[in-house]
Amino acid sequence: MSSPDSARPRRLRRTAPLRALVRETSLSPGQLIHPVFVAAGSRVNRPIGSMPGHAQISVDALAAEADALARAGLGTVLLFGIPEAKDASGSGAWDAAGPVPRAIAEFKRREPTLTVIADVCLCEYTDHGHCGVVDSRRGEVVNDETLPLLARAAVAYADAGADIVAPSAMMDGQVRAIRAALDGAGHSEVAILAYASKFASAFYGPFREAAGSAPAFGDRRAYQLDPANGREALREADLDVAEGADLLMVKPAGPYLDLVREVRNRHSLPLVAYQVSGEYAMLKAAAERGWLDERRAALESLIGIRRAGADLIITYYAREAARWLREPGD
Ligand code: PBG
Numbered sequence: 349m350s351s352p353d354s355a356r357p358r359r360l361r362r363t364a365p366l367r368a369l370v371r372e373t374s375l376s377p378g379q380l381i382h383p384v385f386v387a388a389g390s391r392v393n394r395p396i397g398s399m400p401g402h403a404q405i406s407v408d409a410l411a412a413e414a415d416a417l418a419r420a421g422l423g424t425v426l427l428f429g430i431p432e433a434k435d436a437s438g439s440g441a442w443d444a445a446g447p448v449p450r451a452i453a454e455f456k457r458r459e460p461t462l463t464v465i466a467d468v469c470l471c472e473y474t475d476h477g478h479c480g481v482v483d484s485r486r487g488e489v490v491n492d493e494t495l496p497l498l499a500r501a502a503v504a505y506a507d508a509g510a511d512i513v514a515p516s517a518m519m520d521g522q523v524r525a526i527r528a529a530l531d532g533a534g535h536s537e538v539a540i541l542a543y544a545s546k547f548a549s550a551f552y553g554p555f556r557e558a559a560g561s562a563p564a565f566g567d568r569r570a571y572q573l574d575p576a577n578g579r580e581a582l583r584e585a586d587l588d589v590a591e592g593a594d595l596l597m598v599k600p601a602g603p604y605l606d607l608v609r610e611v612r613n614r615h616s617l618p619l620v621a622y623q624v625s626g627e628y629a630m631l632k633a634a635a636e637r638g639w640l641d642e643r644r645a646a647l648e649s650l651i652g653i654r655r656a657g658a659d660l661i662i663t664y665y666a667r668e669a670a671r672w673l674r675e676p677g678d
Contacts, residue, residue, distance in 0.1 A: 373655045375647065377421035377670035381465065381620070381662040384413065384425050385558050386447040388432040398554035399625055400632050402664055404430050407450045414458040420670040424463040426514065426662055427451050428559055431473055437481060438470030441501040449508035456509045465512040465541060466505035468498055468526065477556075477563040479517035479571060489571055494519045499529035506535040512595070514541040518571040523591035541620060542593035545581035545607055548572035551600045551626030558625065578607055585611050593617065598658075600624040602649060605656040612657025621658035623649065628664040643672050 360370045385404045387394065392406035405413065417425065429448040431440035440446050452464050471479045480494030494517065502513040513530070515522045523542050530538050548569045556562040573581055581604075585596055596615060598608045599622035608621050631649065635642035646665045653661050663669065 373651055375651050375654055375669075375673065377666075377673055378423055379654070379660050380422060380650075380666040380669060381424045381426050381660055382417060382422050382666035383428065383662060383664060384410075384451070385428050385430060386410070386451040387430045388447050396554070396558040398557050398629050399664060400636075401668070402558065404558065407447060407454050410451055410454045411458045414455050414462060416667070417462065418459055420667055421674070422666055422670050423461070424465065424660075425455060426465045426467060428467050429472055430560060434473055434475040436475055437497060438473035440473040441468075441470055441497065442504040444504055444507065446504075449504055452505060452508040452510050463511050464509065465514050466502075466508075466510040468502045468505065468513050468515040469517045470494065470497060470501075471517075471561040471563070472559045476565065477561050478566075479568065480519055487566075491519050491521070495521055495525040496529075498522050499525045502526045502538075503529050503533045503535065506530055506533065506538040510538060512539045512541050514543060514597070516543040516546060516599075518543065518546050518568075518573075520587075521591065523588045523593050527592040539594035540592065541595040541597060542585075542588035542591075543599055543622075544585040544588040544593065544596045545604070545611065546572055546597070546599045547575050547581075547604065549575065549600050549603075549624065549626070551603070551624045554625035554629045575603070578610070581607050582610060582614060585615060589615055589617065595620055595660075597622055597662075600627060601653045601658070601661065602627050605652065608653065608656040608658050618659045619657060620660045620662060621653045621656070623653060623661055623663040623665070625664065631665075647672060 360366050387404040387406045390406050390408045394404040396402045427448050431446055448466055455462050455464050469479050471477055476482050478489050480489040483490045498517055505513050515526055523540055595618045597620040598604055601621035601623045612619050631646055634640040
């Protein structure tokens with residue numbers, strides 16, 4: 349052991365090649381997942397105000413999107429749907445002619461090697477904006493009545509060709525219910541990315557504008573995790589592993605890096621972290637004001653998530669980050 353006064357950690361920081369040689373964590377476009385908001389209708393391209401660079405786009409515009417992603421070196425998309433109409437049970441979620449099943453088929457037609465993940469939740473499809481069925485007498489989102497509806501949506505996306513379905517409703521038993529339904533429908537090959545540890549976060553604000561999914565009454569604290577609860581988040585991950593999850597997620601990413609690390613150490617499944625809409629919007633807003641160097645701040649936020657233990661990152665920066673990563677680095 350060298351004595352503290354002979355320790356010179358700066359030796360390995362002197363030059364860019366030395367820094368590259370000893371860099372511990374990598375970040376590459378293939379580790380990034382690009383979210384897409386698919387709108388009903390045609391020739392729709394509605395920019396999302398609080399998420400600069402993102403828009404609600406209709407299926408006819410996805411061919412160009414698929415080409416751009418392939419050029420950027422991105423291999424994976426996560427799809428959310430914005431349906432024409434909503435109802436109490438969110439039946440648009442399993443409509444085979446809805447925006448998500450059509451988008452899955454279109455992406456697969458245009459770019460067969462693209463991995464397509466479909467988010468499975470009811471909040472974009474319910475008229476009350478909650479992630480499950482509401483018992484209006486009790487004013488509560490009811491768990492077991494919601495499970496078959498989530499399972500139906502997952503099967504519809506698998507039928508359309510999704511590689512992975514990602515249940516995000518935070519209903520107890522959703523992974524088991526979806527696994528059973530997929531297997532029963534002959535989709536034993538379709539994987540489940542469990543939004544295992546999903547917190548009731550203020551950082552979802554811009555997404556709810558993007559997806560038109562803000563709850564009409566109340567909030568999501570009766571089903572999403574309390575931001576104060578780390579042990580409970582680990583329990584959720586354990587349960588989803590036991591129910592048959594193929595990949596795990598922690599969401600949001602930045603304020604929950606302790607859990608990214610703990611889930612990484614505890615489970616061997618691939619781990620995904622979701623840098624959510626509010627994390628993106630904060631960086632964009634500060635950059636627009638000239639308060640941050642956007643490229644450096646965004647890449648730093650992503651390498652930090654990787655260093656904490658995430659294999660993959662869902663991020664609204666995917667396209668820009670892929671471009672930045674191809675430029676000569678520092
Ligand atoms: C659906 C869902 C949400 C997000 C992903 N899936 C919204 C929510 O739970 O309110 C948020 C993603 C983001 O903020 O980028 N339940």
